[in-house]
């Protein structure tokens with residue numbers, strides 16, 4: 442039986458509240474017509490950024506049996522997409538999943554969701570970051586922010602002190618780890634403008650997309666960006682088009698959240714921006 446609809450398997454945590462990881466990936470992919478299979482890595486009451494007292498249930502033990510069942514069913518996917526992981530052990534499990542579900546040459550997007558603004562997220566250490574480098578090596582596309590890129594490459598975090606040559610060299614170094622395509626988020630060369638850079642090793646092309654920079658720190662926007670990027674790619678957009686669509690959608694959601702004055706810890710209002718996303722993706 443041939444499948445018309447694109448299908449993604451996404452592997453990341455469920456932060457029950459706070460609009461990140463699966464609670465943004467699933468609606469964004471679904472809204473854009475992508476059948477989405479979820480593999481939760483952990484369940485938390487909230488994300489770990491800015492909340493205290495959150496619960497955490499590690500689902501490492503469930504992953505192999507879930508995947509074994511899917512293999513029995515002969516599940517195939519057009520994309521495998523990983524985000525925030527629950528444990529270092531999961532990095533090895535997921536590397537195996539990439540092999541097990543690799544028939545048909547799916548797009549493998551690894552978002553090394555582990556750090557931002559020069560700091561690892563509370564649950565992670567440098568060993569976890571090294572493990573992430575081995576997972577990124579198996580990806581066809583990786584989408585780090587600048588902090589994550591530096592951790593993956595074990596290079597010093599430059600803060601805001603970088604230029605175009607540094608960004609392009611960093612993307613080439615990331616691609617040399619394995620992925621054909623690299624998208625670096627949170628790139629800014631001038632005050633008031635923020636965006637993403639993309640590198641495609643096979644085409645040897647670099648491109649950029651910038652929008653207005655809205656001051657503040659907005660949780661979950663990295664996950665919204667990666668999910669939208671994948672949604673655009675699975676809707677047959679080029680990488681250059683996809684980085685722009687993901688920037689516009691993410692900044693649109695941030696703009697709404699700032700206008701509404703809601704607490705950024707609870708994530709951004711991407712829900713009311715979905716209509717615009719569908720127009721961008723058409």
Ligand code: PXL
Nearest residue numbers: 456461462488489490525661
């Ligand atoms: O958005 C990244 C993310 C995902 N999941 C959890 C997190 C974070 C960032 O802090 O804590 C649990």
